[in-house]
Amino acid sequence: MAGQASSDSSMQALTYSIFVSLSVLCLIFQYWAHRTRSNTTVGNNPQFIKFQRGYFAVYLVAMFADWLQGPYLYKLYSYYGFQEQQIAVLYVFGFASSVLFGAWTPIAAGQFGRKKLCIFFTVTYSVSCLLKLSSSYGILLVGRLVGGLATSVLFTAFEAWYIHEHLETHDFPKEWIPITFQKASMWNGFLAVFAGVTTNIFSEWMGLGPVAPYMMAVPFLIFVGVIISTHWNENYAAHSIKFGSLCYDGLRDIVTNPRIFLIGSIEALFESVVYIIIFLWTPVLEPGHPSLGLVFSCFMVCILLGQAVFQVAVARRVAVTQILLAIVGIALVAVLSLVYSTHPRYRHLNLSLSSLLLFQFCVGVYFPAMSILRLRVIPEIHRYAIMNWFRLPLNLISCTVLMMLHEVDYLHGNHLIFVVCAGLLSLMLVATYRFVRHPLTPSEIEEEEGGEGTLIMEADHIHNIF
CATH class of the missing domain: 1.20.1250.20 (MFS general substrate transporter like domains)
Incomplete structure (x- = not known):
């Protein structure tokens, strides 16, 4: 038992040292990459920056809620006593759901309204998180299906809403769209790192277990739903597909x-x-x-x-x-x-x-x-x-x-x-x-x-x- 504890402690110490070393190296290269970028003055219009920040306040919070659910998914299913073969089926259900609904959500967003679909995302993803409180295999399968539907909306409706508002409502240049997505991607990466550390603190240091990250995600999703419903305009596709x-x-x-x-x-x-x-x-x-x-x-x-x-x-x-x-x-x-x-x-x-x-x-x-x-x-x-x-x-x-x-x-x-x-x-x-x-x-x-x-x-x- 002492040898096992020593081995576990060694693995954890190695993980901490790797994290610190990689973080320093990453910051150096990120700074270097930032210095190599050109046209840093493009997109500095104050109205564009205000609109961009308003989108980030919603989109990045939604992404953070999603990142929280990454580290402990397998651990949660294992914690409920399921074998590796059973967990594999749960993963397959999630993948299949994302593909099945991924082809439908862009069309649905344009026809029924992108704002409505984004609010729908916050509801369905919250339901998916809450279903993980159950140890029933059938309920967890439903949760994976609902989660796949929610993520397919996250990666279509939000982006489509932004592009429509950017071009049609605010009439900003089309060339500024990649600027927003590049910034969103950069901050999204840092949020992913922070989400991993956060889930580690609550799940392991505080001993709340692998279900804790999913309960933590729900308040963020509720916040996103409230902001979208009160601050976003509705928009639709210009023509049917x-x-x-x-x-x-x-x-x-x-x-x-x-x-x-x-x-x-x-x-x-x-x-x-x-x-x-x-x-x-x-x-x-x-x-x-x-x-x-x-x-x-x-x-x-x-x-x-x-x-x-x-x-x-x-x-x-x-x-x-x-x-x-x-x-x-x-x-x-x-x-x-x-x-x-x-x-x-x-x-x-x-x-x-x-x-x-x-x-x-x-x-x-x-x-x-x-x-x-x-x-x-x-x-x-x-x-x-x-x-x-x-x-x-x-x-x-x-x-x-x-x-x-x-x-x-x-x-x-x-x-x-x-x-x-x-x-x-x-x-x-x-x-x-x-x-x-x-x-x-x-x-x-x-x-x-x-x-x-x-x-x-x-x-x-x-x-x-x-």
Whole structure:
């Protein structure tokens, strides 16, 4: 028992030291990245800044409420006595719900009103949090479905409301929209780190248990609902969307354009691995009894660090495709290390933690790189439909692999799952190499030579996965 306590204390001490070290390094690179940004005076209009801050006061609080629910989800289900296979099914329900409703919510927001749908988010997400008070498996499944619906609204209706108000109500320049999303993404990343520390304090230091973060989120959601209902205007889509025609056009673009097909393949392969690792990180590290909230914060710091490194690299005119190719190789090394560290004969928790941190750094570089490549390759008129098609193989892969934990015949442990992840990343490496070698279109050549271009960070998308 003394040896076990010493091992747990060592793991926790290591986590604290890693968190402090990574935070310092991240702040250095964030400052460096900030110095490399151009056009810092763009968007300094006082009315725009006031409108922007009003949006942040609502959106960032909603995001913080959502971040609070990330670190202890697996732990909560384990605390209720469910086995890993049962927990995998709960995760799959959440993923499937998010995909199913994700295609519907943008259309619903435009037709029924984006303000109404944002208020609907606060209600449904509060219900999802409260349902986690129950230890009934059926009720928890319903909670995952409701939570998936809520997050699909969070990542569509809020952004759509802002864009409409920005352009139609206030008539601000379209070029200022990325400024707001970049700032939101930066603050969103810092809030994610703070959320991990906060949940660690209440769940572990104060001994309130893994359900505490979900109860903490409810007051923030209520606050968001009140502010939206009293301060936001209602807005609707200017015209109805023909969903069937849009989906057909998106599928046609994927099939006929090799670069769009390769972008979709890269996204499906990499992000399915991200989904799987989000499920696996807790059971992999749990034998060392780490501070889960603090580990989560370390992950978020690594993602922020990756974003800052990407900005610095782009500012130094490193090609985005070359950055993506390099980061895929590093991610593959990280997963291969997890294959080794999770082997029953060579279990090594410290190596597992280091490998997971390295992978999260890769995630931080990957998402802004893919954001730029999608803007260059995917036609704007069909982007919504194409992105929805991309989500199908992504979720099919991740759900299939997670369900391997549910089927007893295929139950070979986490080690085999990481072997599968290594195979997926190997395929992604091939797809990325083919994408890099594929001839660019004239417009892509112009943007590649133009340097940074339009950079929209995707910490929000990272959060959607978590």
